[in-house]
Amino acid sequence: MKILFATSEAHPLIKTGGLADVSGSLPSAYTKLKNHVKLVLPAYGDIWEKVTVVRELTDFMVGGCNRDVHVRVFKAKAEGLQTPVWLVDVPDLFNRPGNPYLSPEGDDWWDNGERYAVFSKAVVEIAMNRVGLDWQPDVVHTNDWQTGLVPALLTLEPKRPQTLFTIHNMAYAGLFPKSLFESLQLPWHWWTPEGIEFYGNMSMLKAGILMSDWVNTVSPTYAKEICFPEYAYGMEGVLQQRQDEGRLVGILNGIDQDVWNPKKDHYIRRHYDSEKGRVAAKKENKKDLLRFWDLPEEVIESPTPVVGFVGRLVPQKGIDLVLEVIHDVLEQTDARFVFVGSGSANYEYALSELAHQYPNRVMVYIGYSEALAHKVEAGADMFLMPSRFEPCGLNQMYSLAYGTLPIVHHTGGLADTVVNATEENIKEGTATGFMFYDPSSHALKSTLLHALFLYTKTRTWQKIQKTGMSVDFGWKKSAKQYLDLFKKTDKKNKE
Structure with a gap:
């Protein structure tokens, strides 16, 4: 044709x-x-x-x-x-x-x-x-x-x-x-x-x-x-x-598997796949990601989980929900957050203020950087995508390919690509990420806390990672x- x-x-x-x-x-x-x-x-x-x-x-x-x-x-x-x-x-x-x-x-x-x-x-x-x-x-x-x-x-x-x-x-x-x-x-x-x-x-x-x-x-x-x-x-x-x-x-x-592929991504520090070098490489890539912000060495070397966000700072993407829950999550867990994006001035300001308030816990880049987007996918442990609606979404598929477990709202393409980590789905070996069904701050917070809890269960986490990385989202x-x-x-x- x-x-x-x-x-x-x-x-x-x-x-x-x-x-x-x-x-x-x-x-x-x-x-x-x-x-x-x-x-x-x-x-x-x-x-x-x-x-x-x-x-x-x-x-x-x-x-x-x-x-x-x-x-x-x-x-x-x-x-x-x-x-x-x-x-x-x-x-x-x-x-x-x-x-x-x-x-x-x-x-x-x-x-x-x-x-x-x-x-x-x-x-x-x-x-x-x-x-x-x-x-x-x-x-x-x-x-x-x-x-x-x-x-x-x-x-x-x-x-x-x-x-x-x-x-x-x-x-x-x-x-x-x-x-x-x-x-x-x-x-x-x-x-x-x-x-x-x-x-x-x-x-x-x-x-x-x-x-x-x-x-x-x-x-x-x-x-x-x-x-x-x-x-x-x-x-x-x-x-x-x-x-x-x-x-x-x-x-x-x-997704373009020549561009978004942890086996050959030229933006990331160490290559890996689902079978080879995944755990060690993601640790190195996490350090490389955090070094972008010139953080103290003890922060860079810390094993604590990193939650990434790359996207437009607009209500569609649920950034307001994130801002409603992030203080509680920072107080209740040791998680770190990385934000890359631009959009409404009030959200840009709120994130910048958070970065000042929690200098070693919240890292913010206002704008878009292709290199940094790749580093987030390879270096973060979880990817936050709480969109109110999402025609398809690509970042959740990039995240799955990189073994970075997505946290998503059940809508549009997110519902079609992520399998929720329920007990039953984990047992059956089909779980690939975390899903909430009501676009509210309460639902997001409980799902995020659940994901951070499962992160401490190393064998379960790695099982979900491998399942997500095995899904073929090629064109x-x-x-x-x-x-x-x-x-x-x-x-x-x-x-």
């Missing part, structure tokens, strides 16, 4: 979250299964220094906001990506440093609507083979609101490729005023509650959900959850409609499920 994979971010070129990890891995998995894949994304300013063998393929015009926009497409290679990268270059829209969606002040770029509408229109021109590339995909795989207009615009085309729209997070709807809809000259019949209008705004997310051949989320449980008001952000009607049509499915994300299985979807649609189209 020929697959055009359209995304707004892809690791290692540009990353704000899990979408980038998926976009950096799934296209390569498609390629390994003998498909012809092109990865297309905007040419942000910081990308140019990360690509090689760059050459211009074509240029053309698309409609922006009451203007025509000149688009150039460059082909490039990037280390770690097995697929060719096609960069959509519109300098005045995308050649900006830093976060792809936010200004240096932390606000959404004022012209995000036009930016991703122009990107989507460029993807459609490529997909319809109208720009002289002599290549037309069988499938266009789009991701999140930034590419939501792609499947919508393709419904206007005869002999179009089939489309898949993947929802990585329902919380971001891509909402823009009616004035943008008008200035982009989109079809007027779309401006209805049954179309892409959403409470007086245009929703690019709704466009993708409503008008693609298939919609999927990145875990089976999240696909069910988003059909309920609690998780649907007002879009339960359209999601239930797609579910009733049999066009909404859940496919669990995989091959997931990629095959996607390809089966495409074949199913292709068959129906031919009928």
